[in-house]
Amino acid sequence: MLSPYPTTAEWVRVAALWFWCVLVLIFLVVPIFVPVPLSFNSGSFFTFPLAGLSTRWYEVVLGTPRWRAAIGNSLLIGLGATILATVLGTLTAIGLSDPKFPARRFVVPLLISPLIVPVVVTAVGTYLFYARVGLANTYVGIILAHTVLASPFVVVTVGASLTGFDHNLMRATSILGAKPLTGFLRVMLPLILPGVLSGAAFAFVTSFDEVVVVQFLANADQRTLPLEMFTGLREQLSPAITAAATLMMGLSILLLIAANLLARRSRQNASALSE
C-alpha cells in the first residue's frame, strides 16, 4: 500500500485509513457478540458490568414449555423446509446446468426473486392466498412458504458445484448401461454432495431464522423460536432473549461455517475434475 519511499503525508494517509478500518471492523463484529456475555448474567438487567455469572436464562429458554415448544416448532419447520428445498433446488440446479435449458434469462431471475421481493409482501400475500386454499395455520403451509424462501440458496450453491461438472461422465454411465437414476446416484451425487449439503445448511438457517412469514401464518401452537423472540422484544425485554439470541447465533454460525467449508470442497472437486 505504501510506495517504496513513503513521504510523511503518505504515512498519515495510510495510518488514517487503517485506523478507520479498525473502527469499522469493531462496529461490524462487536455488536453481534454483545448478547453473549449478557445471556450469562445472573441479574435481570442489560447493563455491564454483569451482576454475576449464571445459566438461569438458558434454563428458561431450554426448560419452560413455551420456549421448548417454540424450539420444537422451529426444528420441525426447518427440517421440512430443508428437505423440500434441497430436493427441489438440487433438481432445478441440475436442470439449469444443461446448456439446452429453455428461457434461462427469465427462469433464473424468477428463481432468485423470493430474496428480492420484500418479505412483508410475500408474507401478506401468502397469508391471504393460504386462507383461500385452506393452508393457513398449518405446518404444511409454513413449510411450503419457507421452502420458497430457502430454495434460491440451494439452487445457487448446487449450481456452483455443477459448473465444473463434466457432463460426459453422465453420458459415459449411460453408454455403460446405467439407468439415469443409477448414474445420478453413483456418479453425479457423490461429486456434488458437498454443494448439496452446503445448500441444505443455508436452507435450514434461512428457515430457522425466519420470522415475518411465520408471524402471519402461524397460530398460537405453531410459534417458532424467532417469533417467540420477536414478540418478547416487542412486549417486554427479558434477558432470556439474549440467551435465545446466543443459541440461534451459535447454531447459524456453526452451520454456515460447515456450509462454506463444504462449498469450498465442492469447488475443489469441480476444478479437480475439469483438469
Place this chain on the structure above:
Amino acid sequence: MSSIAMPRISATDQRESLRPLALAAPLLLLLLFSFGAPIVALLSRAVYEPTIANALPRTVAALRQDSGAGVPGEPVFLALAADLKQAQAAGAVYEFAKTLNTRLPGARSQVLRAARIATQDQATGKEAMIKAAPLLAEEQSWAAIRTGTNRFTSFYLLSAFDLRWTERGTIGAVPADQAVFLRVFGRTFLIATIVTLATLALAFPLAFVITSLRPAIAGIVLVLVLLPFWTSILVRTAAWTVILQKYGLLNDLLLWLGLTSDRLELMYSRTGLIIAMTHIQLPFTLLPIYSVMRSVKPSLVRAAQSLGARPFTAFWRVYLPQVMPGVLAGCLLTFILCLGYYITPVLIGGASDQLISNFIANYVNVELNWEMAAALSFVLLASTLGLYVTLTRYLGLDLFKMG
C-alpha cells in the same frame, strides 16, 4: 430414408430440451403456487373490490335508472333500504360499512344505524334514511357510493399516492389531514439513502484495505465481515436493542469518551434505527465492492502515479472508474433491501420511523384493510423490482458470487 430420419431427430431434440425443464418443474410449480399466486392474489385486491357492489345489487340497478348526478330520488333510497336489510340479515353489513368508511370517512356508524332502521320498518324512504344517516343527503357521499359500486377501482392505488378522484371527475390531492403515504414513501426512501451512504463510507475503505492484505490475513478479515452476514436480522436487531438502551453500551461508551454529557434516547429513535440498519446492511454493500476491487490491477494506479499523477488524481481518474460497477451494485443492493425493512423499524424505530412495510403489516393486522395493504404492496414491489432489474441487467451483479 432421410425423410424418415428427420422428424425423429427433431423429436429427440425437443425431448432433450424438455428434460432439463422437467427437472426444474417441481420447484417452478411450487414457486407458482406458494409465491406467484399469493402475490397476484394480494395485488389484485388493490384494484378489485366487489364488497360494495355485492352488498347493494338493488341500489346499483336503481342508480342506473336515476339520471341525475347528485342526491338521487326516492326509488334509490327504497332500494338502498332493501339492500341494507338483506345485508343485515346475511351478516354482510359490517364488511360493507367498513369498506364504505374507507372511501367516506365517518360512514360506518351511520350506515349501521340506517341498516337497523331499514330492518325494523317495512319500507324506509328517503326521509327516514337521511334521518338515520345524514351523510346520505350530501352529493359527495353519493359520488363515493357510485364509484364504489364499480367492482374495479383505482381508489386504493390513488390513495397510496395521496390522490383521489374529485367530484369534478379529475384526479386531485386528498385533504391534507388524510395525506399520509407520500410522507411514508419519502421517509422510506430517505432512510434507505442515508443507510446506503453510511454503509458505503464504512465499506469502501475496508474493502480497499482487505484487497491489499496478505491472503491469509484477508481471509480472517473476510470471516469477520461474513460473521454478521450469517447472523439473522432478528438476532442482530435484538443485539442492537440491548446496545441502544438508555443505560446500554453505546451510551456508556459515549459518556466515557466524553462525546456526550447526557444519556441519549437512542431506542425508538431514527438515529438508533439508522445505526442498526447500517450495521445489518454493511456486508451487503461491502461484498460486491470487494469482489470488483479484487480484480483491479494495482499496477495501473502505480503507472498513473509514475506518470506524474498526484495520489488523489490517480485514485479519482484511474482507480475509482474501475471499481464503480461494484460500488453501484453494492449500493443498489443495500438500497433495495432497505426499502423492504420491517423487523428493525418495529423493534428499534419510533412511531415516526415506521417504513412502508410496517404500514402494510399494520393495514393487515390492525385495520383489516386488505385493499390499502395491497395498494401499498404494489408500489413497494414495483420500486423494488424496477431497481432489481437495473441491478441485474445493467450492472450484472450476481447475488451469489459474493459470499
